[in-house]
Amino acid sequence: MENNAVFTYYPGCTLRTKAKDLDAYARSSAEALGITLVEPENWQCCGGAYTTAKDEIATKLSAVRTLMAARDSGRALVTVCSACHNVIKQTNYDIARDEDMARKVNSYMQNETPYTGETAVYHYLELLRDVIGFDKLKAAVVNPLKGKKIAAYYGCLLLRPSKALAMDDPENPTIMEDFIRAIGAEPVIYAQRNECCGGYITMEDKAQASKRSASVMDSAKDMGADMVITACPLCLYNLKKNSGSELPVYYFTEILAEALGLKKEDTDE
Amino acid sequence: MSDKLKEQILRSSGSNVLKCMRCGKCSATCPSYDEMEYHPHQFVYMVEKGDIEKLMSSDSLYKCLTCFACVDRCPRGVEPAKVVEAVRLAAVRRQGNNHLVPTDIPGMLDDDLPQQAIVTAFRKYTK
């Protein structure tokens, strides 16, 4: 436990600007739970989306740099943004299995020690489940969110492709529901929780983004949710801005911090 | 030409379109189905047939959300989203075919839009 308690922490670019809450509450909660997060120097943007094409190498390099930094630090890598997590995990999965890709990446980067997917990558939620444990988290809660009916929104990035992400059952996940129970609230299970919010389509097709995010929010509301939580800044944006729903949406780290008694009264939101 | 293009797309996607059994589950699960002119199962089928130019010029390329629902739920492991991505890449790699140009961006922004969206859109729409 003690050895595992220090992690390389990759916040990602959005957490530096629009999603500061996601980042700040993740850090303060980790500290309260006895976890040290060390941010690598000079990290770069993960690229936002993983390019699945086999003939794309350059677009995968920044994720490899992050993975290598974690390897060289001798620690596992933790991310909290769903998109960064997805890109980094897919890169790590593919480079460990696709020899051709590993060869090209390593020769492109002129690595002295070739990178072949050695770094362990956790999402912050996995940290809570597998390293800290939801039981311990429950014991650490000072301000249980009793009576709150919370719908967990996974979106597509946290679970899929399930082989690479390997975080939870992609069709009937439980990690966020277990998290919600641990902080004293009641999870609301609704089928649209693992369907896409519309993502980057909001850039050029607001109508489609609205349709997608409304379908998610309506399903959550229909099943009786008081609020929705997510780990992704873009999901949060779509669900709030495009869905037309009144249901509040929060980052999961925010309610985590609230349950741990770390939340400041006046936040940006 | 079409054969070469098909070969390129198959190589780039890493997908084996011959595994498809035409069940249509990809299109059944696709969240963007109604916005698309050609649907995921058609991408797989038309690439297999070598009928790719129609796909290249279709707006459907930019409607796929890369949510991987079709990839995870395909019973045959065909990975339709990777086929769509390969066709889209082939399209935007043609000179002057970038789907998104930087000068368009300011008009798309609002105060809350995370830059993650911009980065991702650039990854997906341009070369």
Add this chain to the structure above:
Amino acid sequence: MQVNENTNFEPVIVAFCCNWCSYAGADLSGTNRLNYPTNVKIIRVPCSCRVNPMFILRAFQRGADGVILCGCHPGDCHYTSGNYFTRRRITLLYSMLDFLGIERDRTRLEWVSAAEGAKFAATMQEFTDAVRKLGPNRRLEDLRCRKQ
């Protein structure tokens, strides 16, 4: 003597055939009057897995120029898994032959079913031609075994 030998060189070829598929396939090529070279002499074994790689080496030692081993197609073995053993053993034999510097083309493993008379004949023709091109086996033949 060595110079002339290649022109009218007739290789000695030993074919091991499993009783259930390949031997029956060889019979079928006879029944259909499909021609293949007389160089090929068949030894009947119950299963290709009965063939000890030692038999193959023995054939080379005694002056054979090529050895071909025929069994049922994978999955069709009369004894269900015998030809899988054969396949692995021959792979090992190949790596040994490579190590010794013996042309691996002198040894061949083929799957011939009882219905493939034509394939049997064609394979034997082709293998004989290939061995004839390689010339006589001198590296493994033990001259002390050469009688007469």
Add this chain to the structure above:
Amino acid sequence: MQRIGVFVCHCGTNIAATVDVKAVAEALGHEPGVVISREYQYMCSESGQNLVKDAIREHNLTGVVICSCSPRMHENTFRKAAAAAGLNPYLVEIANIREQCSWIHKDIASATEKAVILGKAAVAKVHLNAPLIAGESPVVKRALVIGGGIAGIQTALDIAEAGFDVDIVEKQPTIGGKMAQIDKTFPTLDCAACILTPKMVEASQNEKIHIYSFSEVTDVKGFVGNFTVTIKRKARYVDETKCTGCGLCTEKCPMKKVPNEFNMGLDNRTAIYIPFAQAVPKVATIDPNYCMMMKTGKCGVCSKVCSVGAIDYKQEDKFIEEKYGAIVVATGFNPINLDKYDEFAYNQCADVVTSLELERLMNAAGPNGGTLLRPSDKTHPHTIVFVQCVGSRCDDEKGKPYCSKICCMYTAKHAMLIREKYPDTEVYVFYIDVRTPGKNFDEFYRRAVEQYNVHYIKGMVGKVTPKSDGKIDVQASDLIANEQLHINADMVVLAAAIEPDKTARPLATMLTTQMDTNDFFTEAHPKLRPVESATAGIFLSGACQGPKDIPETVAQGSAAAAKAIGLLCKNSITCNPCVAHSNELMCNGCSACEKVCPYGAITYQDKEFRMPDRTTAIRRVASVNPAVCQGCGACTVACPSGAMDLNGFSNSQIMAEVDAICK
């Protein structure tokens, strides 16, 4: 000193036209040990055979070589002739100079030369032939059927009908299997219970049939004709011989909240239970996981109400050992677990059910007494969506690569029955292909469409979203209309793939039979020996060999019975003498042979050996069971010490042939 006779056949002109048979006989006459070399027009004719017989007697031959057609043709003929003349039949060798010489070559000189070489190889081999005696092994006149579903019942009835004793081992408390759970059967729509239960009763009343219910096979030893099987009789805490099946205990049992397996967990049973009214044997069983007496020592109600004193809380598992001549495997199938397919919300919504659950929901003896009601709120469903191929025809680790074969038909049946009984219900069937090869099958499916207006849609369901009002949003593709549909349904029925029972694999290991990668038992030949396993004496019945419907299962059950009867009819079986044997003095006990034997014919024994210095030593040595060995020879090559050899194809014989050819 060997005295070998060579006989060269002309086969009319078949051989003689391209091979100079006289020259062959002449050349082979000079081979060492050859005392007579003759040629004749037709060796296989009676006079040809007499020539051989006379020569054997006259020259006191120790070996015979026939240069003729393929041994696959007449080896047996000449072996019999030799035996008639007093020579061991395995001292005859055939040189194939027809199919493998005269028929494929045109040039007389080279064909003759080759025929001589083939003859020399045969002579060289026959020098080393040893007389072999085909062993015999007795057959125990009793069969074991593993699995008491319709396949096992049919097999047992047929074997009993032929007059042999047969035991059924069934792991559940009752026989009947999956068919007992089914409501109606396609394509005739007769009630499954009405046709199955009489057979169950027939099996229980047949004095040749003994049913070991609630029992499992735990060990199998022996070989064809002589298997020794250990059967575990699991404790049911009720004395079978005393229980009358009155059912009073099940009425009085206070523990009433046990999920009822027979109804697929859709309702509850008591801790002491009889699975269903027509169970055979009709004997109660206590479920120790729920029984209050077993768990806390407080209760004992069943014991108090039982008038015959059948309850025995202290009963323990018993092991019995029986001998059998033949074993029939009929372990059947189960629907797959659907946890990996939760895009269909099976684990999130009570109204998403499997087809087998729907059978129970529609069955008159089921949880709703035959009225189709939603499990969640017991209301009548008005829109039902069927999803085909859930987990079948998959090329991923979640599903099965094969077609489950029965789903198209039972779904048509369900759809039709629902439309008939509840015409106000809309029924949608999403299909990839409708597969209906079978007598009256396609007509049945067409009736569902044309007469009952079932909506068949070519496409697949992609996402099922249960809603708070109890409705279920079914998102699906319609490939012909090229659109995505949303159906507001009340129930969703999933046609789950079927897979072999989980007990099949450990059983296959015990029986040393082969299975495919899907755990279906492999038949000895896919076309010509469909109900036999590759292991002698083990036969296959029903869905354990592959997905099957009821008519096919019954047909295969009877076929397996016929094969078993064919074996049981014999007093003894003749064994192939060309089997492996181990030289114990050379064997180093490494087990290499044991590992490659596909039949489990090789075992190891500790044996006492006398050492040169008059001490004795215990060594572990291989021993081959000649009744089980099929003579493939895999072990002979695996043996590192050269101890293992094969009769009729020994190392020295094959090398003698090699030498003769290469010389």
